[in-house]
Amino acid sequence: MSERGGTGRVGRPRSRGAADDGRTPRQEILDAAAALFSESGFAATSTRAIADRVGIRQASLYHHFAGKDEILLELLEASVRPTLDVVDALRSRAPDAAGALHALVVVDVGTLLAGPLGIPALYVAPEVQQPRFEQFRAHRRQLGAVYAELVRDVAPAGHPVDADVLGQVCLHLVEMTASLPSAPQLPEQVAAACLGACGVTGDQLAAAVAGGRAVRDALAAPAAAGRH
Structure with a gap:
């Protein structure tokens, strides 16, 4: 069902190409939609409300998105795809599973914190x-x-929690990061919490932290080189 109303014609985007803070109109729509979905729920949020929040005509929104479903799907995908895109490289560069898990959590928390927090x-x-x-x-x-x-490779034999459950615990801990109080090096603290839940502490934890940082440095190096 279309929310376009009126003549149903797709409008042109507004004349300015980006917001004063550097965001494109498309990103402004995504940010506004994320805020409204969090405040009012998906079902109660109309494309007109999103357009009003951005300060554009409703028809102009349809120049960028076909409707609410497409907006929400892009927001959801942006919260997982950047992490998935580096999983293989991350695992191949890690010295062991503990270092890979530490790197994965830090990267995943970074993905979530880079987008709308809700x-x-x-x-x-x-x-x-x-x-x-x-x-x-x-x-x-x-x-x-x-x-x-x-987690299956990290947790010691005899760990009381099944690996599938423990893996979901780590995933949910990452996903609740946005609701945690701001703290120095929050991504690394969340990673340490996940490793601690797996029974990795002391010298093993220190080694995992070092391994995770080395992996992230290796992943960042090609990107940094490409900017020069």
């Missing part, structure tokens, strides 16, 4: 359970499987 709360929204959002749910399951695989 997105993880939408994961359990009834609308997101519908078939039209299966692409996102599949990617999140894929990320959860990576956590479980690493």
Whole structure:
């Protein structure tokens, strides 16, 4: 069902190419939608409300997105895809599973903190359970499987919690980061919490931290070189 109303014609975007803070109109729409979805819920948020929040005509919104579903899907995908895109490189460069898990958590927390902070709360929204959002749910399951695989290799024999459950615990801890009080080196603290839940402490934890940092430095080096 279309929300366009009126003649249904797609409007032109506004004349300015970006917001005063450097955001493009498309990013402004995503940010406004994320805020409204968090405040009012997905079902109660209209494309007109999103357009009003941005300060554009409703028709102009449709120049960038077909509707609310497409906006929400892009927001959801942006909360998992950047992490998934580096998982293989991260695991191949890590000295061991503990270092890989530390690097994964720090990268994943960074992915979430780089976007609108309320997105993880939408994961359990009834609308997101519908078939039209299966692409996102599949990617999140894929990320959860990576956590479980690493936890299985990290946790010592006899750990009282099943690896699949422990992997989900780590994933959910990452996803609740935005609701935690701001703290120095928060991503690394969350990573240490995940490793601690797996039974990694003391010298083993210090080694995992060093390994995770080395992995992230290795991943960052090609990107830095490409900017010169």
